Amino acid sequence: KRPVGAPDKKLARPVSKVGVIGAGLMASQFALLFVRRLQVPVVITDVSQERVDKGLSYIRDEIAKLEAKGRLDADGANRLRALVTGTTDKADFADCDFVIEAVFEETGVKQQVFQEIEKHVSPEAILATNTSSLSVEEIGSVLSNPERLVGFHFFNPVAVMPLIEVVKTPHTSEEALATAFVTAKNLRKNAIGSADAPGFIVNRLLAKVMGEAARAVDDGTPVADVEAAFAPLGLPMGPFALIDLVGWKVAAHVQDTMVRHFPHRFHASANLHRLAELDAPLERDKKGRITGWSKKAQK
Ligand code: CAA
Secondary structure (H helix, E strand, O other): OOOOOOOOHHHOOOOOOEEEEOOOHHHHHHHHHHHHHHOOOEEEEOOOHHHHHHHHHHHHHHHHHHHHOOOOOHHHHHHHHHHEEEEOOHHHHOOOOEEEEOOOOOHHHHHHHHHHHHHHOOOOOEEEEOOOOOOHHHHHOOOOOHHHEEEEEOOOOOOOOOEEEEEEOOOOOHHHHHHHHHHHHHOOOEEEEEEOOOOOOHHHHHHHHHHHHHHHHHOOOOHHHHHHHHHHHOOOOOHHHHHHHHOHHHHHHHHHHHHHHOOOOOOOOOOHHHHHOOOOOEEEOOOOOEEEEOHHHHO
């Protein structure tokens, strides 16, 4: 039976080489997943060789960890290492048939990246964005072929979280959508189709939880108490542990997007942006439990 919103999988295009634009933590995590599950060449790029190297070394470290845990044998690990390459030259994306970006969460930046990529890839290549809350249609509006663009939104930590939100715009072709659903299945993830609406499905809820938790702190409740109050609810982690996991800047950005689109339903926490500027705003005990704010955050 087809998942809700999934097109006929026979329309899916083969994915024999994957291009990843951005070599930050999210992009590096899913680059590793692509190479591990699809066993095809994966090329990653970023704005500098230094960033590319950082992404590559994260991937190599994670492969070494999988090997140490016995999840990969030496041959398997070496095969993965050989399949992942880095470049600063977008021309190396020419033979990619699935290109996904996780660059800075700003529509203009993503548009620029895709416009450049479109010059290099074949007209058949599928383009995907890992945006967590921006309009996929708007990102694709500058493309000569917006039908090939689809949202493909992973969750952190990518290796563990089972969901990918597949976002369809009014222009997304059935081929692009089918390729996204089949690729998600090959990655052993659960794909759910989402409308191209701010926050898609999950971030609408998470932005509420994170935002209201932050506002409870703005109102004067200590951070450790807000975190502790969530513990009996059975969530895998409290709201501040989650913000810390996804990144304070990402959380602040998602909040801004939701407030901009739904000003009557979402309200910004005054502190989220300030805390996002700090390296590590939270203090934790030896067991990793949140005990309060770091000294810098208290100022
Ligand atoms: N990277 C890779 N693997 C990780 C990881 C990470 N950051 N954190 C944990 N794992 C792995 C561990 O290696 C372990 O794997 P094995 O069983 O193979 O050894 C497994 O996950 C379980 O880890 P732990 O036993 O250490 O910890 P846990 O059971 O407490 O689970 C958790 C940790 C999976 C992070 C869990 O707390 C959880 O599910 N938290 C909620 C995460 C969540 O909601 N994510 C969505 C965030 S929103 C988002 O990403 C989208 C956005 O646009 C903002």
